[in-house]
Amino acid sequence: MTFWRSSAGGAKRRLVAWLVVWVVTAGLLRVTLAAPEVCPQYSPGDGQAAIDAGADWIVRTQEPSGRYLYEYDRRTESAVPGYNLVRHAGGTMSLYQLAIAQQGQNHQVVEAADRGMNYLLERAVDTSDGGMGPALSSRGPVKTGTASLTLVSLAHRRILTGDPGFDDEMRALGRFLMGQQLPDGGMLNFWDPKTGAPVPGERSRFATGEAAWGLALMHEAFPGEGWDTPVWAIMDYLATERDELEELWPPPWPDQWAAYALGEMAEWGLEEHHLDYAQRLAGRFSQMIRWDAQREGVAEISHLPMPRGGGYGTILEGLGGLEWLWLNEPRLADAPLRDRLECGAARLAEAQDADGAWYYDDLTRVDDQQHAVSGLLMADVSFNLGGNKP
Amino acid sequence: MSGLGPVMLMVLAAANPAAGALSVAWRPSNRDQWRPRVMLAVTAAVGLLWLVAALSDPILDALSVTTGTWRLATAVPFAIAGVRWMVFPARPVTDEPRAGTQMALIALTVLFTPQLVAVVLATAAHDGTLRTMAGVVLAAIATAALLWFRATPTPLLSVVARLLGGIAIVLAIALGVDGTQTI
Numbered sequence: 001m002t003f004w005r006s007s008a009g010g011a012k013r014r015l016v017a018w019l020v021v022w023v024v025t026a027g028l029l030r031v032t033l034a035a036p037e038v039c040p041q042y043s044p045g046d047g048q049a050a051i052d053a054g055a056d057w058i059v060r061t062q063e064p065s066g067r068y069l070y071e072y073d074r075r076t077e078s079a080v081p082g083y084n085l086v087r088h089a090g091g092t093m094s095l096y097q098l099a100i101a102q103q104g105q106n107h108q109v110v111e112a113a114d115r116g117m118n119y120l121l122e123r124a125v126d127t128s129d130g131g132m133g134p135a136l137s138s139r140g141p142v143k144t145g146t147a148s149l150t151l152v153s154l155a156h157r158r159i160l161t162g163d164p165g166f167d168d169e170m171r172a173l174g175r176f177l178m179g180q181q182l183p184d185g186g187m188l189n190f191w192d193p194k195t196g197a198p199v200p201g202e203r204s205r206f207a208t209g210e211a212a213w214g215l216a217l218m219h220e221a222f223p224g225e226g227w228d229t230p231v232w233a234i235m236d237y238l239a240t241e242r243d244e245l246e247e248l249w250p251p252p253w254p255d256q257w258a259a260y261a262l263g264e265m266a267e268w269g270l271e272e273h274h275l276d277y278a279q280r281l282a283g284r285f286s287q288m289i290r291w292d293a294q295r296e297g298v299a300e301i302s303h304l305p306m307p308r309g310g311g312y313g314t315i316l317e318g319l320g321g322l323e324w325l326w327l328n329e330p331r332l333a334d335a336p337l338r339d340r341l342e343c344g345a346a347r348l349a350e351a352q353d354a355d356g357a358w359y360y361d362d363l364t365r366v367d368d369q370q371h372a373v374s375g376l377l378m379a380d381v382s383f384n385l386g387g388n389k390p
Numbered sequence: 391m392s393g394l395g396p397v398m399l400m401v402l403a404a405a406n407p408a409a410g411a412l413s414v415a416w417r418p419s420n421r422d423q424w425r426p427r428v429m430l431a432v433t434a435a436v437g438l439l440w441l442v443a444a445l446s447d448p449i450l451d452a453l454s455v456t457t458g459t460w461r462l463a464t465a466v467p468f469a470i471a472g473v474r475w476m477v478f479p480a481r482p483v484t485d486e487p488r489a490g491t492q493m494a495l496i497a498l499t500v501l502f503t504p505q506l507v508a509v510v511l512a513t514a515a516h517d518g519t520l521r522t523m524a525g526v527v528l529a530a531i532a533t534a535a536l537l538w539f540r541a542t543p544t545p546l547l548s549v550v551a552r553l554l555g556g557i558a559i560v561l562a563i564a565l566g567v568d569g570t571q572t573i
Contacts, residue, residue, distance in 0.1 A: 011495055014483050014495060014499055015491070015495065015498065015499065018498055021503075021504060022504050025504040029463050032463075033463035034459065036453060036461060037455060038454065113474035188570075250570070273423045279573075283570070283572055283573050284571065286572065287458065287571070290458060291459075336456075336573060340573065
């Protein structure tokens, strides 16, 4: 205070201080929050090579049993032990998505997806009330996420082939999911074969959105059977309660499964709170793309490393699902979702390794390829279809 | 944060006319020359801020920054200014400088501040130039009036400066949150 009050040169010093504050503020912002967003050029179809290479990694490393190479370390050139059946179901789902986009022309992809599906169905156990769900071991629990993504995969297979051969399995999976639903619309994560009942009190941030998508596809495949009722309950829960109840911060939790479900529900007559949730989700995904796009040059010092391929892919999946909703829902104001999709797709495609995988610390997991392929696919499908759902 | 009122309040808080009036604390030796200088300086600042608002889209494009990202970034200098005003509402220059320096002090250090320019860019790109300029004009008139009449007691100015500082902090947080939710 004395500095400013006493000096005869106070005015000049104030001007110099003003200049210094300007330079420091601008400089600091430029390498942190206001760093340039770098988005490589991207046009429709540009992601096709990356999609094909990523899918090829999943297909060529798959065992004849249908089991995928779960995790691979390129430093040791060896597989890392362990397996996750939810991610197996997700990988299968992704291959069927690609098969639909290719209209079944790539037989290797279709056959690999079918092998992956057989692996799941061979492990399906009967659950309560005529339901069923795949489990990694006969004594292990059935996870809601595995059943949901198996259902999504079968729904996609039905769209691809028109074959009703697995309709009974789809209904059994749907019944299992309804048995896992809580009164508030959320989903329990496990069903325990020892007790023959859902495991109480254990939710999952993933399972609820996965179930919403699976059941939404059930309603699309079998309208009039009431499969939409649990979906509405889930969507109400996700839109209004989930983040607070499950202590997910900052809200909304970037749930690409919910975004897929919202895209599927675009013609169902969503209510305002669902659309508000969709807008908040789109904002969250977009902010993640924008932040990642700033990770260039000096700004790398203030930005964490790029997420693994799986994590980044989920952002594109979410935006792609919401893009369909935007293009089919006139109540949603124009928004630059496509710009974000282009930016994210370009950056994700650039991060792919020559062998088709997305590595993080020299490790890659099947879901890195799964989410990246699905994300790039969602971006490309949204470009190519112009919002017209297949 | 897109109505006229909220935008004007945000710009007013970023300008903080009370803190500006406190910082120009010398007693003008010539009242007849003082008032035209104030008018000229404030008008020049408004002109510069109008340029920033009118060119907000090309400026952000040139910076390769989207509106949401800029709103998030703006929250930081805006909040820091708010904290500074809460803690030190008055940083007065008490000795009367030369005429040119007087006008530079008013136009630049009072009105063309980093936080106000950042907020003007953020609101103009998001809410439009007209709404933003309504806030700029309001802030400029308030600043000019306080400097012109020099009738407001310093303790009252200090309270108002602190109050606007508190509002700036709240609005900065809201702006930052909005930036993270912008598509």
